[in-house]
Amino acid sequence: MTTKTQTHKHAVVIGAGPAGLMAAEMLSNAGMSVTVCDHKPSVGRKFLMAGKSGLNLTKVEPAGVFLNAFTDAKGPLAPIISALDGDAVQEWAKGLGQEVFTGSTGRVFPTAMKASPLLRAWLVRLSEAGVQVNTRWRWTGWDDTKLVFETPDGTQVLQPDVTVLAMGGASWARLGSTGEWAKVLAADTPFAPFAPANAGIAMDWSSHMEAHFGTALKGIALKSGPYRSRGEALISRQGFEGGGIYSVSRGVREGHPLMLDLLPDQTVDALAKKLDQPRGKMSMANFMRKALKLDPVKIAVLQEMARPLPNDNKALAKLLKALPIKHAGLRPMDQAISTAGGVKFDAVDETLMLRNRPGVFVAGEMLDWEAPTGGYLISACLATGRWAGQHAAAWAQKA
Ligand SMILES: Cc1cc2nc3c(=O)[nH]c(=O)nc-3n(C[C@H](O)[C@H](O)[C@H](O)COP(=O)(O)OP(=O)(O)OC[C@H]3O[C@@H](n4cnc5c(N)ncnc54)[C@H](O)[C@@H]3O)c2cc1C
Structure with missing residues (x-):
């Protein structure tokens, strides 16, 4: 049994995909009161979609080969991914009651193949830990240091001790990752324009x-x-x-x-x-x-x-x-599996905290990295979510 130190400090995580939920769990494990806000009526929609054709959680291959998949971002991602490598991702899934298997190419899937049993178990664990999930809460930006949301009950404002932003990339907008956050962040944060990755x-x-x-x-x-x-x-x-x-x-x-x-x-x-x-x-x-x-x-x-x-x-x-192949270019970005671009690694420090907004951390596909399919995407979202959540908790305790 883990003993939590009650700090009464409050964390807000915006975006309830794999990165945000992992960050929320880390913050909660550190004894913080955690609110997750997502603008969709239910959470983890892209994660559930990912499971439709078999949820490829990670890949079993030597650490160096795994990291090379992240090309230009492998430097900043190296410590983050080695702290939650493929083995650790498998253990995490097993901890949620999901047996996993490794296919012939090293790709790892839950035996159930789909994401719903894993997501359900994860949400139960988060709820039992006291994590509050606010759906239909759309983050629209900051009012000075306060977070502003459009909600069914009108505009709501939160001022947490720390924030983790995990609003995903800019494909499959109907599942929640609209990329609209970029309009707020790109104004004063180094940002690489979105581009389709893993596209048809x-x-x-x-x-x-x-x-x-x-x-x-x-x-x-x-x-x-x-x-x-x-x-x-x-x-x-x-x-x-x-x-x-x-x-x-x-x-x-x-x-x-x-x-x-x-x-x-x-x-x-x-x-x-x-x-x-x-x-x-x-x-x-x-x-x-x-x-x-x-x-x-x-x-x-x-x-x-x-x-x-x-x-x-x-x-x-x-x-x-x-x-x-005489082609007509890439299929539209909204239909791509993932997106390149996002918050540049120059914009965050080694803890994934925005340099220009102390106390605000960034995780998941919002960050400017890309990788092929094969389990790298969810692995990196979980790893950056964990890293951002743990460092956000440590930052809040010190502040
Ligand atoms: C068809 C398909 C299959 C895939 N299969 C795999 C696979 O097998 N393996 C793999 O590794 N990857 C796969 N992926 C990619 C993987 O699902 C994503 O990389 C991953 O979900 C990104 O996680 P994330 O937490 O960063 O963002 P997301 O999962 O996109 O979550 C972001 C969340 O933020 C919320 N949000 C956005 N803007 C706001 C706002 N303004 N206010 C409040 N909330 C907001 C969204 O509603 C969403 O819930 C697949 C993707 C697709 C589309």
């Missing part, structure tokens, strides 16, 4: 592709600038979606060409040799299907991107290995 690729498909909507390119490799992935790309009326695409979407955002390798396990020479076999009366599509074991959806995408196909077999083999 928009395609202006010809009618030939309609038969393939809902299918996937499997066993492919993708490359855009320095970003590479192996896996799948789902084909929809709007374009390409899925983990393999999301990992390289940053390259597209940065202006690099997108290249598709339809047969990543074979070399250009091996493919050219197979193509040199006599074709007889077979159509080219049929020949490629038989000689190269190229499935119809791969053939359709090849034709869509490179029709008329070259007659020279070596040139065709090269295309199969590096097919330039």
